[in-house]
Amino acid sequence: EVQLVESGGGLVQPGRSMKLSCAASGFTFSNYGMAWVRQAPTKGLEWVATISYDGSSTYYRDSVKGRFTISRDNAKSTLYLQMNSLRSEDTATYYCTSASFAYWGQGTLVTVSS
Amino acid sequence: DIQMTQSPASLSASLEEIVTITCQASQDIGNYLSWYQQKPGKSPQLLIHSATSLADGVPSRFSGSRSGTQYSLKINRLQVEDTGIYYCLQHYSAPWTFGGGTKLELK
Numbered sequence: 053e054v055q056l057v058e059s060g061g062g063l064v065q066p067g068r069s070m071k072l073s074c075a076a077s078g079f080t081f082s083n084y085g086m087a088w089v090r091q092a093p094t095k096g097l098e099w100v101a102t103i104s105y106d107g108s109s110t111y112y113r114d115s116v117k118g119r120f121t122i123s124r125d126n127a128k129s130t131l132y133l134q135m136n137s138l139r140s141e142d143t144a145t146y147y148c149t150s151a152s153f154a155y156w157g158q159g160t161l162v163t164v165s166s
Numbered sequence: 167d168i169q170m171t172q173s174p175a176s177l178s179a180s181l182e183e184i185v186t187i188t189c190q191a192s193q194d195i196g197n198y199l200s201w202y203q204q205k206p207g208k209s210p211q212l213l214i215h216s217a218t219s220l221a222d223g224v225p226s227r228f229s230g231s232r233s234g235t236q237y238s239l240k241i242n243r244l245q246v247e248d249t250g251i252y253y254c255l256q257h258y259s260a261p262w263t264f265g266g267g268t269k270l271e272l273k
Contacts, residue, residue: 097255099261154200
């Protein structure tokens, strides 16, 4: 059974950094691209970033380019999202997903507030 | 960027009724279209992929169709457990974009 478990969310002040993790199991992690999708409170879904199976290619939405970095450790079957210079508009539940968007984690809430 | 215009934004329907939700893509996306159901406090669940293929474990009352750049999700014989918010997603090209969502309630 595919499992994606996010961690690392919480309350952070504007301008600070936070790193999210996603532990994957139940499939061969190193064979698949992965992505992050977020959802602001009471809002819709928004794609954030995607990384290829080997980490050689990454893609970001414009609003996070230069601030967020998606990465992976295939030896640990773990996906990461390093978020710098956080803004109030980054407040959301962040979901780890397969790059096909077929499998989703339960999400981790990031709240950016002073 | 490819825009996905989803309608209606909300919908109230009766048990056993047929429900249809549509997404209009701003350009050709082929069959790179998926549908999701999201329940309150839960992550989205895949219903349909490749525009018309039913995901594993999804009841057969759900179906997807395509006409040009318009995509539809149909629910035959609506059940209580079908309430929630439905989203379409285009994964043809980055930035991947979701429709605005359809909130489905029971009448």
